Amino acid sequence: MGLRAVLADFPGVRPLAGLRDAWYWSRVPLFGFAGALSADGERLLQLSGRGSYDEELAVAVLGFAREREGELFARNAHWGALDGFQPPAGRRDFDFDSVVGISPDVHRAYPVEHPELTPHVRMVFPAYACEFAAAADETLDEAITRYQMLRLNELGRDPLPYLKMRYANTRMQGRSTNRGRGFTKPRRLVEELRWMEGGDGSFVEFENRHGRVWRVEWRDGWLMAEYGQAPREVGVEEAVEFAMARLYGRDG
Known part of the structure; x- marks a missing residue:
């Protein structure tokens, strides 16, 4: 044309x-x-x-x-x-x-x-x-x-990293409704990591741009592991810092 x-x-x-x-x-x-x-x-x-x-x-x-x-x-x-x-x-x-x-x-x-x-x-x-x-x-x-x-036409924006997540919170009776992991924003991941405290059986799974997946659970404390690996005890601030590094970093 x-x-x-x-x-x-x-x-x-x-x-x-x-x-x-x-x-x-x-x-x-x-x-x-x-x-x-x-x-x-x-x-x-x-x-x-x-x-x-x-x-x-x-x-x-x-x-x-x-x-x-x-x-x-x-x-x-x-x-x-x-x-x-x-x-x-x-x-x-x-x-x-x-x-x-x-x-x-x-x-x-x-x-x-x-x-x-x-x-x-x-x-x-x-x-x-x-x-x-x-x-x-x-x-x-x-x-x-x-x-x-x-919101790509906001040319002064900050990065919004690729993040897929699913979760369940037994204490607050909340869970994701999508069949698998769905797109969300980092602040939601941070909220769910903090809110799971005290909720036995609560978990968060998150996936970054490289397709790597980590799972954080609450069992008398936070346990974190990459899929297929043995979990280790972490504090919530360590879990948050780790997650943000995997989302915003180039190498994942």
């Missing part, structure tokens, strides 16, 4: 300085959008910022994505992440180390105003390596869930 002609009708559109075949536009003051044609001109690579749009960052992300688009989606056609991104030189306000690419079946942009455009748009955002499965094996449903969780 004629992507240039469609983009020419976007409100407030102008060329994006510092990157060829790239544009900025905005529908409302709070949101800034930037897009660049793919290397073959067949797709629009697009990002947005909600109250946080930054032109230097946009140029860096779109340039990285255009140059390495094939690698970005090579392992997962729905949801690709690629390490090696560096924010603009001298910008200490950003510490992103990756770029994520998002396919139309995940982002579903332009359903009303330009439905013909949707299949030709790949969203790209700066991100953190800890937020994505190292094996790049997220299913379509998982990719949609993570896309909704991460």
Whole structure:
């Protein structure tokens, strides 16, 4: 389709300085959008910022994505992440180390105003390596869930690491409702680790981006083990520190 002609009708559109075949536009003051044609001109690579749009960052992300688009989606056609991104030189306000690419079946942009455009748009955002499965094996449903969780258009955000969890708390009569481990936020893991105290039979299982799984139980104290290993006694602060290191660390 004629992507240039469609983009020419976007409100407030102008060329994006510092990157060829790239544009900025905005529908409302709070949101800034930037897009660049793919290397073959067949797709629009697009990002947005909600109250946080930054032109230097946009140029860096779109340039990285255009140059390495094939690698970005090579392992997962729905949801690709690629390490090696560096924010603009001298910008200490950003510490992103990756770029994520998002396919139309995940982002579903332009359903009303330009439905013909949707299949030709790949969203790209700066991100953190800890937020994505190292094996790049997220299913379509998982990719949609993570896309909704991460709030990628908040460009000043902190990392939200990849975390799957299931739990049962016999003292508070709470448990996860998913059939297996489901996505959640680190603060929920920390809460469940603390709340299990005194609840015999309570447990928390958590999985990081490398697919490694640990289980913490309460049996007159906290016991922790990686799957298949013998448990050891720990204090709750040690368990919390250990878990956060496994979630935020690159090597897991």
